[in-house]
Amino acid sequence: MQRYFVPAHTWSDKTIKITGDDVHHIKRVMRFQAGDEIICNHPDGQAAICQITFLDNQVVYADIVDWLTHHAELPVDIAIAQALPKGDKLEWILQKGTELGAHRFLPFQAARSVVKWEERRKEKKVKRWHKIVKEASEQSHRNKIPAVDPCKGLSEIIEASKDYDFALFAYEEEAKSEQHQSLGSALAKLEKKQSLLVCIGPEGGFSDEEVKFLKENEFQAIRLGPRILRTETAALYTLASISYHFEEMRCSSCQQ
Incomplete structure (x- = not known):
């Protein structure tokens, strides 16, 4: 219907x-x-x-x-802070991320973002983003439409993170380290009805200064599996993993 x-x-x-x-x-x-x-x-x-x-x-x-009475929302609020990627990748992330249950999207200008945010096109861009998540919410039978913020800077992402119970950032160097923290270990600390903000870097990854800044502000670095993912894959991998952790794995264990 x-x-x-x-x-x-x-x-x-x-x-x-x-x-x-x-x-x-x-x-x-x-x-x-x-x-x-x-x-x-x-x-x-x-x-x-x-x-x-x-x-x-x-x-x-x-x-x-x-x-x-049916509800299709994730039992935790997940915000994706996505560094501006090239081309139409952000629109893809918004559409598929909505289908996978994201609660909010916060695009931001990273140091290595190839695309530069044009303030004069802000209204037109945000209007299109809202249209994309609305249509994706209807298609996937969501109960709510995710919020989409105008493009921010990393400092504003740090400020926004204070409204969340946990803040993580996907860091490719974590995938190379034996002492890494996995997404799974981070999710084990998250309870239903809590909130999580996940920060995803651009095609070139986070700069050393950004990594330092994030860690200084209580963002935990995580790896998303042993392979290096493209920026448009990282957010979807994260949301799919969260959905499995809270909606499939726990549901299955309850039935046993």
Whole structure:
């Protein structure tokens, strides 16, 4: 069933009003008609099966039929601080990272980022990023849309990390060390309902100064397996590992 995220102010006790781009998708792309059912998500994470009662080119009205109890969010809040990569890699990370359950994305300008953030294009870029995570949330039947921050500097990532229970950064030198800390050992310390920020470097990795700065501010260096991953792979490896650790491995152990 097709899912749509609908702003809170358009909900009433029994009826939902849908406007904007979703109207075009409902009417022109999906070709829904009065009587068809869709799923509507409230920003607080609740979702309901709704039946369309009226639609034209500007607005769709739907009545709430039944509230859903299924939740598809990770049991921990995971933020990905991603150094700006080349090309359209960030859009790929946003889309796939949303499907894998990320709670928030914080793009940042790293010392070795080839791409340079253009402040004049900020509004257009952030708007596109929000569109990407919204559509990925609908496709993957998320209960919430991840937040996407405007591009920051590393100092702002450090400041943001104070809102999280743990802060890690993927460091390729950890993969070469026998005394490394693995992602698995870090996740063993994380409990449900806690939060974690993971910082991923650009194609050229973190500079020595950035590594020092992160460690001085209580970021723990981790390795993501014994192989060196591309920057666009690292975030997805992290999220997939977290999903397995909290949603599959623990679920399986509970059933035994």
